[in-house]
Amino acid sequence: MAANGTIRWGILGAGGIARRFAASLEHVDGAELVAVSGRSAERLAAFAPAKVYADGADGSAAHEALLADSDVDAIYLALPHSMHRAWAVAALRAGKPVLCEKPAALCAREAREVAEVSREAGVLFVEAMKCRFVPLHARVRALIDGGELGRVCRVDCVQHVDYGEGSLRYLEDPIGGGALLDLGCYPMSWVEELTAGDPLRVESSARWREVPGGRVDWGGRAELVLGNGIEATVDWAGDAAEYDCSALVTCENGSIKVERAHRPERAVVRRPGRGDEVLEAPYNPDDFHGEIAHFCDLLRAGAAESPIMSLAATVRNAALLDAVRAHF
Numbered sequence: 165m166a167a168n169g170t171i172r173w174g175i176l177g178a179g180g181i182a183r184r185f186a187a188s189l190e191h192v193d194g195a196e197l198v199a200v201s202g203r204s205a206e207r208l209a210a211f212a213p214a215k216v217y218a219d220g221a222d223g224s225a226a227h228e229a230l231l232a233d234s235d236v237d238a239i240y241l242a243l244p245h246s247m248h249r250a251w252a253v254a255a256l257r258a259g260k261p262v263l264c265e266k267p268a269a270l271c272a273r274e275a276r277e278v279a280e281v282s283r284e285a286g287v288l289f290v291e292a293m294k295c296r297f298v299p300l301h302a303r304v305r306a307l308i309d310g311g312e313l314g315r316v317c318r319v320d321c322v323q324h325v326d327y328g329e330g331s332l333r334y335l336e337d338p339i340g341g342g343a344l345l346d347l348g349c350y351p352m353s354w355v356e357e358l359t360a361g362d363p364l365r366v367e368s369s370a371r372w373r374e375v376p377g378g379r380v381d382w383g384g385r386a387e388l389v390l391g392n393g394i395e396a397t398v399d400w401a402g403d404a405a406e407y408d409c410s411a412l413v414t415c416e417n418g419s420i421k422v423e424r425a426h427r428p429e430r431a432v433v434r435r436p437g438r439g440d441e442v443l444e445a446p447y448n449p450d451d452f453h454g455e456i457a458h459f460c461d462l463l464r465a466g467a468a469e470s471p472i473m474s475l476a477a478t479v480r481n482a483a484l485l486d487a488v489r490a491h492f
Contacts, residue, residue, distance in 0.1 A: 165237045171195045171460045174230045174260075175211070176251055177242035178202040179332075181265055185240050186211055188452035195460050201230040227251060231258040238463060240292075241265060246340030249274040252289060256281045261288035263459045267349045270340055272483035279475040283468075290459055290470045291478045293353050297454035299445035300428045304413075304420060307433065307443075308358070314416025316358050319396040321351030321411045321425060324404035327382075335402070338378030343402035344370070344485060348384075350426040351398045352488075354411045356481045361391020363484065368491040371401075386488040398488070427451040 165171050173189060175182050178200060189197050200211040203226070205218035215233070217226040223243075230236060231254060239255045241248060241264040249269050255262045256278070268291035269275040282289035295301060308316065325347065327335065335341045370384035383401030390396065411425035418435035420443075422428045433441040447453065462470060469475050 165463065169194055169464060171463055172198040172235055172237045173240060174199040174201070174233065174236035174238070175214075175240045175242055176201055176227050176230065176255075177244075178204070178207045178211070179242060179334075182240070182242035183210060185242065185452055185456075186214075188450050189456060191449050191453060192456045192460065194464075195456060198235050199230050199233055201226040228254070231255055231260055236260065238263065238459065244334035244337060244340060245270060245345055246334075246337055249278060252278045253281050256285050256287045256289060259285070259287055261459075261463055263290050263292050263455065265292050266294075267291070267345050267482065267485070268478050269482050270345065272479055272486050275479040275482035279479055282475060286468070288459075288462055288467065288469065289475065290455075290462070291473050291481075292455050293350070293473050293477075293481075294451055294455055295350055295353060295426050295428060296357070296472050297458055298427055298429070298447060298451055299454065300422070300431060300443065303443050303445055304422060304428075304431055307420065308413065308415070313418045313420070313433075313435070316394055316413060316415050318394065318414040319355050319358050319411065320414070321354055321396070321398050322408050323347045323351045323398075323400045323426065324406065324408040325402060326404055326407070327402040336373075336375040336380060338375055338380060341375070342380035343383055343400055344381050344488065347402060347426075348398055348400040348488070349481065349485060350409075351400065351411060352484050353477075353481055354413075354422075354425060355388065355390075355396045355398060356477060356484055358413060359390040359392065359394045359396060363388045363390055363487050365389040366487045366491045368488045370492045371403075381492070384488075384492070386491070388484070388487070 199215040201217035203223045208216040217229045219225040368386035370381040373382040411422040413420045422431045431443040
């Protein structure tokens with residue numbers, strides 16, 4: 165990092181999520197964008213004044229050049245899902261800490277490889293599961309961990325959006341596309357975090373969309389029973405008529421409904437015989453800020469991994485998604 169403690173970022177990829185990350189980075193103290201890589205120099209020009217690495221081909225040479233740049237302290241990996249594992253491993257082996265856009269990997273095997281390389285290299289890797297880094301998350305966890313509501317009994321999650329026609333190409337990739345990986349990883353992250361043990365029973369179904377070279381899921385539903393008896397449902401859709409994204413955590417002595425659970429700012433707590441309690445915690449200033457600031461703090465502290473989104477959490481989330489796909 166720079167002598168003044170500033171974390172200098174490089175971004176692999178130039179899509180919409182990369183542009184949103186770059187805009188948020190401007191509001192994070194002690195962080196700056198210094199380089200970006202991709203295929204098209206014209207597209208990367210939007211990230212000025214950052215250095216541009218473009219190769220006019222598939223982006224590989226440009227990404228390799230960015231990873232070799234000694235001015236880059238950390239990587240935000242914003243490439244399509246199917247490219248996450250390979251470039252996360254390449255960055256870690258190059259000594260570059262990685263904040264990787266979700267999902268970090270296509271399956272548990274890939275997630276375990278990334279985790280192993282991170283540990284062996286001693287280089288930080290964090291999956292950017294943004295619902296865990298917004299201010300409301302800490303308030304919800306504190307309430308659950310405090311024990312007032314008793315043991316968690318059920319977790320019921322919905323992630324319904326409408327991608328619309330002309331969806332982004334990465335969603336229609338028969339290898340790394342589909343709504344479960346893109347949308348379902350968020351609700352499954354709540355299930356992963358609030359339960360324990362391997363799934364004892366899984367029932368799932370999917371709706372399919374034909375794409376060039378194969379098909380991808382465009383929605384579905386999964387019911388799980390975890391090893392400690394906690395039940396969970398995950399319902400996701402990329403073609404929903406109405407927007408609905410929420411997580412309902414049912415405990416022995418009440419419940420918490422987290423609204424817009426993929427990037428929440430509001431939750432409603434219900435207890436028997438009492439009025440509803442509303443928890444509100446707006447972003448400061450946006451939904452990317454928390455994950456970026458957390459990652460920068462970890463780097464400055466020399467941390468091996470994140471206590472909020474650990475390597476084990478990334479692997480387990482991928483394993484739960486594997487279990488759902490296995491029962492389609």
